[in-house]
Structure formats: C-alpha cells, structure tokens
Amino acid sequence: MFGLTFFYYIILSIVLWTTIVNANTEIRNFEVTEQQEIIIPQISKWPTLFPGKNEGEMALQMAPAETSLDNMSPNAAVWNPKSYPHEIWVVLDLDHEEWKKYSKFTLRLSWPASLPASFFMQIYTPESLFGELPKSLQTSITEINKDTPEARITRRMFAHIRVVDETGGISATTAPQHVTFRVILEPLIMGVLPASVQPTVLAIVLVASLAALAVPWINRYLERLARNAMEETTKAKAE
Numbered sequence: 001m002f003g004l005t006f007f008y009y010i011i012l013s014i015v016l017w018t019t020i021v022n023a024n025t026e027i028r029n030f031e032v033t034e035q036q037e038i039i040i041p042q043i044s045k046w047p048t049l050f051p052g053k054n055e056g057e058m059a060l061q062m063a064p065a066e067t068s069l070d071n072m073s074p075n076a077a078v079w080n081p082k083s084y085p086h087e088i089w090v091v092l093d094l095d096h097e098e099w100k101k102y103s104k105f106t107l108r109l110s111w112p113a114s115l116p117a118s119f120f121m122q123i124y125t126p127e128s129l130f131g132e133l134p135k136s137l138q139t140s141i142t143e144i145n146k147d148t149p150e151a152r153i154t155r156r157m158f159a160h161i162r163v164v165d166e167t168g169g170i171s172a173t174t175a176p177q178h179v180t181f182r183v184i185l186e187p188l189i190m191g192v193l194p195a196s197v198q199p200t201v202l203a204i205v206l207v208a209s210l211a212a213l214a215v216p217w218i219n220r221y222l223e224r225l226a227r228n229a230m231e232e233t234t235k236a237k238a239e
Contacts, residue, residue, distance in 0.1 A: 024110065024111055024112075024113050024115075024117070025108060025109065025110045026108070026109040026110075026119040026120075026121060027106060027107070027108045027109075028106070028107045028108075028121045028123055028159075029104065029105070029106045029188065030104070030105060030106075030107070030123045030157070031103060031104050032094055032102070032103050032104070032105065032155050032157070033125045033155075033157070034153050034154070034155055035125050035126050035127050035153070035154065036126070036127075036152070036153060036154075037126055037152045037153070037154040037156070038126040038127070038129070038130050038141065038145060039141070039144050039145050040076070040077065040129070040130070040133075040141055041144070042076065042077050042079070043076075043089075043091060043158075045080075046088075046089045046090060046091050046158075047088070047090050047091070048090070048091040048092075048093050049090060049091070049092055049093065049183070049185040050093035050094075050096055050099075051096045051098040051099055054184065054185045054186055055182060055183060055184040055185065056182070056183060057180060057181070057182050057183075058088060058161075058180070058181055058182075058183060059178050059179065059180045059181070060085065060086055060087065060088060060161070060162075060163045060178065060179060060181070061085040061086055061163075061176045061177070061178050061179075062086065062117055062163050062164060062165040062176075062177050062178070062179055063086035063162070063163065063164045063165065064164070064165060064168075065164060065165045065166060065167065065168040066168075067086070067164055069120060069162060069164075075132050075133050075134060075137075076089055076124075076129060076132060076133065076158070076160070077133050077134070077137050085176075086162060086163055086164070087160065087161060087162040087163070088160075088161050089158060089159070089160055089161075090158065090159045090161065090183065091156065091158055092105070092107065092123075092156065092157045092158060092159055092185055093156055094155040094156060094157060095154055095155050095156055099155075099187055100155070102187035102188065104187070104188040105185060105186065105187050105188060106185075106186060106187075106188055106194050107121065107123070107159055107183070107184070107185050108183070108184045108185075108186075108194075109121065109161065109181050109182070109183050110181060110182050110184075111179055111180065111181035111182070112179075112180075115179045116165060116166045116167040117163050117164070117165065117166060117179045117181075118163065118164045118165075118166040119161065119162070119163050119181070120161070120162045120163070120164070121159055121160070121161050121162075122159070122160045123157055123158070123159055124157060124158040124159075124160065125157055125158075126154065126156065126157075126158075129158050161183070163179055163181075165177070
C-alpha cells in the first residue's frame, strides 16, 4: 500500500510541477458575505464573472517595479482602463441560483512563467468597497440608494487586480509591456476543492481504490508462486 501511495504522490507532483513550469498562479480563496446591495453606477462598466462565464482572458500593462500600490487608482469610482492601465476591477456575481449552495469560492489568475509580473488581488464586499470611496462620493451614492424601493440582499463581491513588473526593467521612459492572463472564478467543493479539479481527483481516487483492492490478490498470487518455487527447489535437492 505504501508503494501505491508513493506512486500517486509522484504522479501528482509531476502534474503540479508541469503546471508551475508553464504558468505562474495567484490565488485568493474567500467566503461569501451576504450584505445589503449598494448601487454604484460605475460597476455596470466592469467585467463580470458568473456561472457559464466564470473565466476569461484579460490583459494589463505592467507598472514599473518601483510603483507603489497606493499610487495606482485611488478608488473604484474613478477607475477606467485608459487612465489606469495597470489594474482592473471585476464583478464576482455569486447571486446565481447555481452557486447559491456554495459559501466559499476561489479566484485564480494564471499567466506565462516567462513574463516577470507580480499580481496583487483584493476581494471586496459591497460594504468594504463603499468604504474605500471618498466621502463626497459616498454621500452622492447614499442619495442614489435612497431612491431604491427595497434594499436587496446580495452575495455579489468584487475583485481589484493590479500588476507590477518585478525585474525593474520597465520604467516611465520605456515602452509599455503588457501581460495577458486568465482569470477563473469557481466554487470550492466542501470548502477546499476547486470545482474544476473535482473530476480529476475522483478519477485518481477511483484508480487508487481499484489498485488497493487488487494488491492483496496480487500479493497472494506472488506468495503462491514463491511457495511453489521453493517446494520445487527443495524437492529437486532431495532427489
């Protein structure tokens, strides 16, 4: 049994190593928080991830290595891709019926290992996002929300993604360099297992289980062969 366990460990290690070689990955696991929805007009312009469209390819311009994250977009309300090409805001629409049974999710970014980029992700609830806005905007948004007939409870959350060059080779005077990356949002099965890898894990468990059932039979067969061989050797010596 130890041999089989070690064998599967080696296989999984090879798979993970291959993935790491081909791409870098940044992951944020988070728990859903139900809160009162806050209407922020700018959000309608942000890309949205939801069941059926839970992944996509995006591109950002890498900021120089010395760039302070605080010097990027000061808040979500003023962000636009032309003025702030080093970052993007994404809506994580968790209100769909298909995802309501899950309480934990993972947001994963992957990009070519050949690109020296450092990604930074932050996850926001409606309340925490509202808290990041300037007081003047909070006041105007509060007025907008007063006109809403009923305050809706939402599971919707938001991701702020930023990218910085990690080599120091990019500066304000060099040509802009873009990095294309893939973003994937998916629920965590039992709070730990990404939904996309569930079939692979189940297949490995099935193969391991079948192999474990076969091991005792194989051992008995080999023991019988060895015993017969020893008996024949003993008999031959006696003659």
